[in-house]
Amino acid sequence: GDSVTQMEGPVTLSEEAFLTINCTYTATGYPSLFWYVQYPGEGLQLLLKATKADDKGSNKGFEATYRKETTSFHLEKGSVQVSDSAVYFCALRSDTNAGKSTFGDGTTLTVKP
Amino acid sequence: DAGVIQSPRHEVTEMGQEVTLRCKPISGHDYLFWYRQTMMRGLELLIYFNNNVPIDDSGMPEDRFSAKMPNASFSTLKIQPSEPRDSAVYFCASSLPGFKEAFFGQGTRLTVV
Numbered sequence: 354g355d356s357v358t359q360m361e362g363p364v365t366l367s368e369e370a371f372l373t374i375n376c377t378y379t380a381t382g383y384p385s386l387f388w389y390v391q392y393p394g395e396g397l398q399l400l401l402k403a404t405k406a407d408d409k410g411s412n413k414g415f416e417a418t419y420r421k422e423t424t425s426f427h428l429e430k431g432s433v434q435v436s437d438s439a440v441y442f443c444a445l446r447s448d449t450n451a452g453k454s455t456f457g458d459g460t461t462l463t464v465k466p
Numbered sequence: 467d468a469g470v471i472q473s474p475r476h477e478v479t480e481m482g483q484e485v486t487l488r489c490k491p492i493s494g495h496d497y498l499f500w501y502r503q504t505m506m507r508g509l510e511l512l513i514y515f516n517n518n519v520p521i522d523d524s525g526m527p528e529d530r531f532s533a534k535m536p537n538a539s540f541s542t543l544k545i546q547p548s549e550p551r552d553s554a555v556y557f558c559a560s561s562l563p564g565f566k567e568a569f570f571g572q573g574t575r576l577t578v579v
Contacts, residue, residue, distance in 0.1 A: 387567055389567075389570075397509075397568075404565055442509070
């Protein structure tokens with residue numbers, strides 16, 4: 354079945370540091386890939402997505418590129434802010450899994466001033 | 467659209483009592499998901515519906531848990547009787563079919579004492 358493996362956390366960075374959170378996936382079909390973000394006390398919300406190989410999703414300075422050859426979708430940001438502190442989830446949705454999404458375990462990011 | 471609406475936002479109940487969580491999905495979305503989130507187990511898919519029909523309830527932990535979707539605009543998750551280990555944040559999410567992202571509600575924080 355489908356699976357998503359995320360870099361284990363927690364991750365602690367100083368403000369303006371470069372961020373990478375690794376995500377790799379296994380899927381039998383051709384999935385869409387997503388990064389969701391969860392701020393304290395809130396539900397998950399979509400951060401960015403990519404629907405086919407070599408697509409780059411981007412939002413709020415975050416980027417991730419759909420790499421089919423390495424089955425990866427790593428999240429990056431060039432300069433993090435304190436307000437980026439949150440839990441980040443990598444996820445996929447494929448046509449072979451009857452419509453449900455598969456989520457990674459989440460990575461907690463803390464950015465210190 | 468107001469997004470996915472869950473109620474109540476917080477619920478405190480005594481062990482043995484019945485608890486009902488409610489969800490109104492985004493209009494036009496034909497998938498509805500119930501998740502549970504805890505520190506120990508992370509984000510777990512409990513059950514999901516497509517066009518009001520339960521598709522996969524394999525994540526429902528016990529017979530004490532039940533979910534219904536009587537129409538396209540309303541779903542409930544019921545726990546009867548509740549136990550302290552059911553304490554968690556319960557999220558409802560909805561989505562369109564295909565490779566679309568899920569939209570999450572704000573969650574219901576359940577505490578069973």
